[in-house]
Amino acid sequence: MSQIELSFVVPAYNEEKFIECTLGTIDTIVMKKYLSYEIVVVNDGSADKTLVNAKKYAGKNAHVKIISYSKNLGKGYAVKTGFLNAKGNVVFFTDSDSEIDLTKISNYVNALKNADIVIASKKHKNSHIQVPLSRRILSECFNTLVRIFTGIPLKDTQSGLKAMKKSAFVNIIPHLAVKRYAFDVELLAVANLYGLKVIEMPVDIKLDAKFKPIDMWHMFIDLLGIAYRLRVIHWYQRPLQTKQSFKSVLSSV
Secondary structure, rough: OOOOOEEEEEEEEEOOOOOOHHHHHHHHHHHHHOOOEEEEEEEEEOOOHHHHHHHHHHHEEEEEEEEEEEOOOOHHHHHHHHHHOOOOOEEEEEOOOOOOOOOHHHHHHHHHOOOEEEEEOOOOOOOOEEEEEEHHHHHHHHHHHHHHHHHHOOOOOOEEEEEEEHHHHOOOHHHHOOOOOOHHHHHHHHHHHOOOOOEOOOOEEOOOOOOOOOHHHHHHHHHHHHHHHHOOOOOOOOOOOOOOOOOOOEOOO
């Protein structure tokens, strides 16, 4: 079997309405690129028919792999699980709710020629965003806190589309601890610490208002944990060969 070039990790929790559409969209886009790829669906303890629908799709598409467990453990845990089971040289993380337009993912692959990780950013000047005011305010507040607590020089860490060179993150992912929403922050904080190059790319995204203040509170608690591990006990620094300080190279296209 030839080496897989792309792996798409799709964490899914109660997405029975969207999971097949998301998988079909990925297939439609990537098949045109003539690249070898796989899709790794991680069913994060869904209580609806997400697993049934994902299995139905996978039954007709051999390149789709399903990982499932009965208890909901969080998006971060699901993404980490998917990454550790991915075989591609490039690993994409994408949400399963069809809120993000995936038609430009080839641009992300091309951008990786000059970066270690490419992330979707709602703050990019070429992004097209539809988001309720309440969610926009919560996002602005959280991103401000992220920069204060972690020093990440990014204006948006939470958009649900990221592509990375697996070789750059294979020794990073196992050390990440956040299981839920702030996984993206932890990932980028450690990338920043290791001096990995980040490129922000435009994204077309339509968000609804289902994100609630209580979710913001949980993310804040996770953020405190990240800051504690990063700045106080130096948890993330332990795997490093030296104690040299690193600074990420941030660019925008």
